[in-house]
Amino acid sequence: MAHPRGSRAPLEFGGPLGAAALMVLLPATMFHLLLVARSGPARLLGPPPYLPGPDVLWSPRVLLLWLTWLGLQAALYLLPARKVAEGLELKDKSRLRYPINGFQALVLTALLVGLAVSAGLPLGALPEMLVPLAFAATLTAFIFSFLLYLKALGVPPSALAPGGTSGNPIYDFFLGRELNPRICSFDFKYFCELRPGLIGWVLINLALLMQEAELRGSPSLAMWLVNGFQLLYVGDALWHEEAVLTTMDITHDGFGFMLAFGDLAWVPFTYSLQAQFLLHHPQPLGLPVASAICLINALGYYIFRRANSQKNTFRKNPSDPRVAGLETIPTATGRQLLVSGWWGMVRHPNYLGDLIMALAWSLPCGVSHLLPYFYFLYFTALLVHREARDEQQCLQKYGLAWQEYCRRVPYRILPYVY
Numbered sequence: 236m237a238h239p240r241g242s243r244a245p246l247e248f249g250g251p252l253g254a255a256a257l258m259v260l261l262p263a264t265m266f267h268l269l270l271v272a273r274s275g276p277a278r279l280l281g282p283p284p285y286l287p288g289p290d291v292l293w294s295p296r297v298l299l300l301w302l303t304w305l306g307l308q309a310a311l312y313l314l315p316a317r318k319v320a321e322g323l324e325l326k327d328k329s330r331l332r333y334p335i336n337g338f339q340a341l342v343l344t345a346l347l348v349g350l351a352v353s354a355g356l357p358l359g360a361l362p363e364m365l366v367p368l369a370f371a372a373t374l375t376a377f378i379f380s381f382l383l384y385l386k387a388l389g390v391p392p393s394a395l396a397p398g399g400t401s402g403n404p405i406y407d408f409f410l411g412r413e414l415n416p417r418i419c420s421f422d423f424k425y426f427c428e429l430r431p432g433l434i435g436w437v438l439i440n441l442a443l444l445m446q447e448a449e450l451r452g453s454p455s456l457a458m459w460l461v462n463g464f465q466l467l468y469v470g471d472a473l474w475h476e477e478a479v480l481t482t483m484d485i486t487h488d489g490f491g492f493m494l495a496f497g498d499l500a501w502v503p504f505t506y507s508l509q510a511q512f513l514l515h516h517p518q519p520l521g522l523p524v525a526s527a528i529c530l531i532n533a534l535g536y537y538i539f540r541r542a543n544s545q546k547n548t549f550r551k552n553p554s555d556p557r558v559a560g561l562e563t564i565p566t567a568t569g570r571q572l573l574v575s576g577w578w579g580m581v582r583h584p585n586y587l588g589d590l591i592m593a594l595a596w597s598l599p600c601g602v603s604h605l606l607p608y609f610y611f612l613y614f615t616a617l618l619v620h621r622e623a624r625d626e627q628q629c630l631q632k633y634g635l636a637w638q639e640y641c642r643r644v645p646y647r648i649l650p651y652v653y
């Protein structure tokens with residue numbers, strides 16, 4: 236890894252050149268997937284069926300729809316919350332407060348959408364707007380990241396993220412300079428991380444299901460499975476919203492283009508790929524295969540949830556009877572590392588569960604095309620890279636204790652393989 240002059244943090248993502256390439260590649264990949272999913276051959280590695288011109292990408296009406304969506308989610312964020320949680324201690328020893336009302340936002344969105352649909356809102360028309368909507372989201376992400384970059388020029392050094400302060404404007408714009416940009420109590424990064432994108436993803440899935448029902452009389456079993464699995468995943472993330480406060484995105488990464496684009500555009504328009512594919516390429520699915528796929532998803536979810544909950548319980552209260560019997564390694568920071576239970580099998584059991592679920596989301600799409608497996612392939616790469624970043628941060632935090640943990644638990648994600 237390269238070390239910029241005058242900065243302590245090593246450059247990630249291939250430095251400014253890698254950041255610039257990703258800012259072109261990520262939106263290009265997203266549009267490629269959107270166009271290819273609706274094309275006849277649906278070839279992941281083939282050319283897109285056409286290159287969309289400004290008349291396809293740009294629509295003021297769709298931009299307004301997108302901004303209304305962001306406004307609705309912002310309004311739901313500001314509603315009273317069942318709980319207000321404190322984040323980790325910051326450099327200036329303060330702690331920020333975060334409303335825990337993401338699940339409430341999901342339920343209220345579902346109610347509002349239900350009311351609007353029964354009043355005649357043609358939700359089934361949404362799939363036709365995906366390309367201009369994705370363009371509006373991308374444009375918003377670029378403008379938003381630029382404003383965040385400008386805002387960060389006026390904050391004290393203690394408010395900056397460890398990584399996005401290299402001095403190179405392209406790199407810092409990509410990674411994000413300010414750790415927790417806020418206006419009053421409205422936290423932009425926390426808001427974007429879970430709400431407009433994740434809730435938007437399940438809404439797009441639902442619209443695809445409704446359009447399939449309009450086209451073919453009823454939604455297919457494969458479409459039901461994809462919708463159900465992904466709704467469970469999003470519902471779970473919002474139900475356990477507080478856990479996001481300890482992720483590297485909130486505690487380490489600044490808020491720049493990577494997360495703004497990732498959260499607002501990449502998640503809803505790329506993660507809904509399987510449902511997009513199924514609308515245009517219906518797949519027959521028998522009950523025995525569907526049941527086997529449900530079992531795979533259930534296994535993945537079980538590992539993912541149990542591993543995440545075990546760590547969260549332990550971090551909140553190591554004397555909790557559910558985790559008190561587990562073996563641990565002490566560290567110089569006073570915190571301990573679990574070395575038995577889920578975290579004694581591999582160093583990232585939650586990633587393993589997540590990957591098994593990713594596979595279960597693609598399987599209803601059959602094996603005739605590679606396209607619906609894009610999520611599984613991309614996600615494997617994302618988690619391998621994320622795991623490496625996390626290891627680096629843990630080595631810095633825990634030093635020898637982390638090395639001891641790696642010696643005792645040698646596999647990262649998949650036992651005996653990786």
Ligand SMILES: NC(=O)C1=CN([C@@H]2O[C@H](COP(=O)(O)OP(=O)(O)OC[C@H]3O[C@@H](n4cnc5c(N)ncnc54)[C@H](OP(=O)(O)O)[C@@H]3O)[C@@H](O)[C@H]2O)C=CC1
Pocket residue numbers: 481482483484539543546550570571572573574578582583585586589621625628629640
């Ligand atoms: N669908 C998607 O696109 C994505 C999904 N995810 C999912 O989100 C969830 C959160 O993932 P992520 O934020 O990457 O990180 P993790 O939840 O895996 O947390 C990693 C942190 O856990 C702590 N830790 C690691 N090992 C141990 C141990 N043995 N004992 C106790 N604590 C330990 C360390 O922090 P500390 O010691 O400071 O507590 C480490 O930094 C995962 O389930 C992941 O699969 C993540 C990214 C993208």
Ligand SMILES: CC(C)CCC[C@@H](C)[C@H]1CC=C2C3=C(CC[C@@]21C)[C@@]1(C)CC[C@H](O)C[C@@H]1CC3
Pocket residue numbers: 261428429468471472479482484493494496497498501502
């Ligand atoms: C632009 C790049 C491809 C990077 C995109 C990053 C984002 C898609 C992800 C960064 C961290 C995320 C987390 C989740 C979803 C995806 C993003 C936003 C979860 C909310 C998924 C559900 C888990 O239960 C919690 C996750 C936290 C991190």
